[in-house]
Amino acid sequence: MLNTLGIVKGALLTDKQRHHVARRLEGKSVLEWVVRQMTDSMLLNGVVVVAEEGSHGDLVRNLSPCDVPVYSTKAQDTATAVQDTLEHFSAESCVLIGADWPFLDSELIDRLVRTAQRTENCDYAAYQFMNEIFSAGRPYGLFPEWYRSSSIRKLASKSSDPIHRQMPGTFFLDNQNTYRVAMLQIPAGLDKIEDMKFSFDDEEDWDHILELHNALELEVLDCRKVSSLLDSRVGRIQD
Secondary structure, eight states: OEEEEEEEEOSSOOHHHHHHHTOEETTEEHHHHHHHHHHTOSSOSEEEEEEESSGGGHHHHHHSOTTSOEEEEOOSSHHHHHHHHHHHTTEEEEEEEETTOTTOOHHHHHHHHHHHHHSTTOOEEEEEETTEEGGGTOOTTTOOEEEEHHHHHHHHHHOOOHHHHHSHHHHHHHTTTTSOEEEEEOOTTGGGOTTOOSSOSSHHHHHHHHHHHHHHTOSSOOHHHHHHHHHHHHHHHHO
């Protein structure tokens, strides 16, 4: 049995998201950037890309690196997709990220896993941002979530709320009297980016991502470099 599985959520994507995961950064698709950040993690015991069965999943399957398994699911919501994937790979827990997050940092994954492992009977772990939680709405594109397999199974059987099922973290945040939740503070510097987006919805967002990526001159993402760059920009604005 695996301890912690990295899951790249390439299922249940909108047409716009499917277009985004196929965009190219330095010759690689956005999906491949995300997968490689996951495989760079020191504390994940494996990484899998989840795709939909049928033609909707063909793009994700074709873009996924050949050395990383792809699990095809019939699930109609995120909670079921995660539960099915965890059961298929016999994993005790997982780190979940979106397939269109080109600025994920493997160090943020490892910090999250360490916190979850050190928290007794942890059900859910995530990063806290400006007194808000990632699952509650923002910022997308940078911060992963950790789930215990048995806790996801309970969510899938107990809650029919579509928000809980599409954004499983909200279920645990809404039921903290029953489930053990661990929250991490965002690394210094990144906590200053209240209005910064690291995923994208339109062409303007993509232009911003290209600008940030080129400024960082990265082959592998390092959140400390992101923090330093953003800190210098905030300083210039304040001056």
